[in-house]
Amino acid sequence: MINKNKEVTVIIGGGHAAGTLLTALLQKKYPHKVVMVSEEPHPPYQRPPLSKNYLAGEVDKASLYLKPPSIYEKAGQQLRLGVRVEQINRDDKNLILSDQSTLKYDQLVLATGSHVRRLNVRGSDLKGIHYLHDIADTDALRRELVPGKRLVIVGGGYIGLEVAASATKQGVKVTVLEAADRLMQRVTGPEISEFLYAKHTSAGVDVRLGAAVIGFESDDQGCVNGVTLADGGKVSADIVLVSIGVIPETALAENAGLLCDDGVVVDEFTRTDDPDILAIGDCTRHHNLFFDKRQRLESVANAVEQARTAAATLMSEEKPYDSPPWFWSNQYDVRLQMVGLSQNHDQRVLRGSILDKEFAVFYLCLGHVIAVDAVNFPVAFMVGKQLVKLRKSVSAEVLSNPNIELKSLI
Ligand SMILES: Cc1cc2nc3c(=O)[nH]c(=O)nc-3n(C[C@H](O)[C@H](O)[C@H](O)COP(=O)(O)OP(=O)(O)OC[C@H]3O[C@@H](n4cnc5c(N)ncnc54)[C@H](O)[C@@H]3O)c2cc1C
Structure with a gap:
């Protein structure tokens, strides 16, 4: 793929995948100009601490950054932060940005990640209902985690349970509402689910299984003060966190006519159906050689491996992505x-x-x-x-x- 006539490589997105790609290109002495455009105001950072030690106030913001920002600048890589890519024009090979400028590309890498799945029920836009995906979300939630407050977490998956552990340690009264009949049902077997159930309940968390949320209640100021369940039950709340999964961020790719199927479709070399566009990380559905099928994964390991594969592809090295997925979680x-x-x-x-x-x-x-x-x-x-x-x-x-x-x- 490397070609002396192709001079500008643009990366859309500034998350774990984009940050790892920048570093990998730097290590490989990639000979072309690299520009990363991210709608977030921060340099590439890691999200796992957002529901763990950053939420608990144990580490500061700078420690989340994958690299000190000066490293990219020194290497001649340009970070355009706080700017969103609104449109990809594949015919002219340029991008329309939210600051009304256009940006030419020769090679494009989509690293647009995912966005949170919203719960659309009665009262879902009330004040005090939180989602957790970026630094600003964690900062907003952390400000409200005051000892004695009642936090209701909708969703008993990784992030919901990590927040439950962290908030409980901070003296917050936590209830977890999980619609399935066991915790983390989508990703693990009953032994782990039961172990985590026992761990959380013994720490004082009120874990309710088979609890489907159908609405939120409001006080006179328009703030959430309760959750209504499908069985007619009600749970009082001062703060609510909804954590019911993510959706791949594919709108740009779809509008540009790239092949998407619950994720931007890429092969084992991270190539989309446009020879000049690659895609990596949470936004992709990739051909996984290990499983021999198309797979969508939401994990740091996947973002990192795909970023390294993309760097190799951009350098015309044939290095397919071929490793089993892995994950981790810290709770108590x-x-x-x-x-x-x-x-x-x-x-x-x-x-x-x-x-x-x-x-x-x-x-x-x-x-x-x-x-x-x-x-x-x-x-x-x-x-x-x-x-x-x-x-x-x-x-x-x-x-x-x-x-x-x-x-x-x-
Ligand atoms: C709270 C939390 C805890 C987690 N814990 C773990 C864990 O313990 N272990 C684990 O393996 N994984 C964990 N994950 C998942 C992991 O962080 C993701 O899988 C990983 O961040 C994916 O990286 P990415 O670069 O593909 O996407 P993201 O990190 O989502 O980054 C995508 C970036 O692209 C930007 N963007 C999107 N569209 C545009 C556009 N049009 N223009 C400009 N910018 C755009 C977004 O704003 C975002 O900054 C966690 C995630 C969260 C939210």
């Missing part, structure tokens, strides 16, 4: 690490002790390890990563036997 003293996708398992094997808060669940399909969820058990995660990558066949007896060292399995 629990470090949860997950690799693979467990949905299609036909057997689960437990190793370690749930009581001692150090265990792992291995998910098997036709005898092969397809996923591992490890709680405070880094060795199981590390070995699990290899087993999943190699699609290793290991018997349940071996996996659960504490006398057989996990490391001996790889």
